[in-house]
Amino acid sequence: MRSLRFTLGSLTLAFMLAALIILATGGSPITVFSALFKGAFGNLYAFGYSLIVYRHYEPPIEIFRTLNRATPLLLCGLAVAVGLRAGLFNIGAEGQLLVGALAAAWVGYAFKGIPALLHIPLAMLAGAVAGGVWGYIPGLLKAWRGAHEVIITIMMNYVAIRLTQYLVNHPLKDPNTLNTATPFIQPSAQLWVIEKSSVFSIGFFIAILLAAGYAFLMRRMSLGFCIRAVGQGAEAARSAGIPVARTLIITMCLSGALAGIGGAIEILGLYHRFYDQFSSGVGFDSIAVALLGGLNAPGIVLSAVLFGGLNTGAEQMQIETGTPLQIAGVIQAIVILLFGARYLKRRA
């Protein structure tokens, strides 16, 4: 209860500070925020009215856009959270997502004539493995050489950006287009679409399943116990007989794999090909998601939807009110500043 009050209070404070910025730069916070909310969740009043009066069930399209946006945030939020549980700061989710997305795109377009039931899992697996390898390297350097995972994951982010940029400009480029993009994936690799005009696919539900898997891992599995023990203190865990180095490496692999699956779903469910720079900033936004969600699965799902809505709504708000959409990022940053302090107190 106290934690819920703190969450709501902090969010309110973040929006109030953003309102001050909007006021100071000559806008009207009420107009801006109502455009933001409408862009994120649609006209809920009209939805409720048609539901009650006409028994006509058709949710606003904005909700699907928000859930699309929430999907990579949710998976990267889980990636950050699993790392933080072990005391590791994975700020390389962006890079892991990129390599996962490109690997999935490649499997998606290069493999032909295999059934969807095989193709989709194969492409997802490719994304998970690529992301996992991208997490393995900092994990190994941490466990083996004591290198700080923050430095290495930052570097790995930029290597991933440049590497995917190279691959999509040269060897994997679709020769039949002017875009810097891979060819489109085969229909057999596309995730099942639920709502057509927003390309809302089952990807969001796969992410929800993985969130449930994360909760199960943390509560019920011995690996989850090892992760938490290492996060509470490597020395104590070591003397209790927990293989600390191995746990650190596995955690980083798992974290990278989750972000890689996030990238795979972006391609298989939404974009259907890998564009250069199709994603930017999810890796850092997901830190806000993990912290706001209190590192637990239901919290991360909720905060991913919230930030997904904030990002989708901000685009609509920019069109309608001429307020730059970066105000959403400012709100996110303030949330991290307010929540980061609390997170450390809990850990201490």
Place this chain on the structure above:
Amino acid sequence: MESEGISAIVVPLILLTLRQTTPLVLAGLGGIFSERVGVVNIALEGMMLIGGFVGIWVGQSAGVLAGALAAILSGALTGSLHLFMTQRLKMDHIISGVAINLLALNGTTYLLRKLYVMAEPIRDASVPTTIPVGYFIALTLSLPFLAHFVLYKTAFGLRLRAVGESAESVRMAGLTPIRLRTAGLLISGMLGGLAGAYLALSQVGRFSDDMVSGRGFIALAAVVCGRWTPLGAALAALIFGFFDALQLQLQGVVNIPSQFLLMVPYVFTILAALVLRPTPPAALGREEETEG
């Protein structure tokens, strides 16, 4: 003829190397002064962005030198925010750094659009005259030695380094750790802001979206590769600046994909972590009692 041909390639490459190295050295020294007093600073990127924006904003009305001064002050202010978050609120240094970067990137882009690009009438986020690049290059060539002198040859530097190893021992010696950390963070922020001022007020004369584009993180890489020493970091920054200049020079001339040359600082740092095993200051990022 032959030697003229070579100098026609080499001289511009050297000059471009110096231009590309300058922001890395300034920000890298900023990183050292923060990390040497025990505060992890991944917020260099944000300090540079804020410095660049404030520099242009003030420079437009009050002149470029006032702009540079304002950039330095804004950097110091950002450093103070990081100090407050990590020392007073005991926030994780990485979380605070991530939040400051996010705030700086989104905040400066928001203000740039609201006050310039999307404003009515549209205004230009640029200054009519720039500060000559030479001033900053001179700073780049001298500041690493000055920083080396301060850190290793003065009592003040000894105390700064001591608080980065153990705040407790500094307190035992009758000093106040938080004061030393404040000094380190203020210097760090000022240098970060100065690096931003160079980019905005000297190199290009305008501010654009995300104009620092990862240089703060390359500066951080230089700090790690240079093992947290001013001269080492400056040398690493010079190497990174050289590859950046090479990449710019070779574009369209030789058929090497520029992406691989752009990757050099990052791969170099990962390899350095593997081979050199750089050890950070002992108290870096650790939560300690620094007040009282």
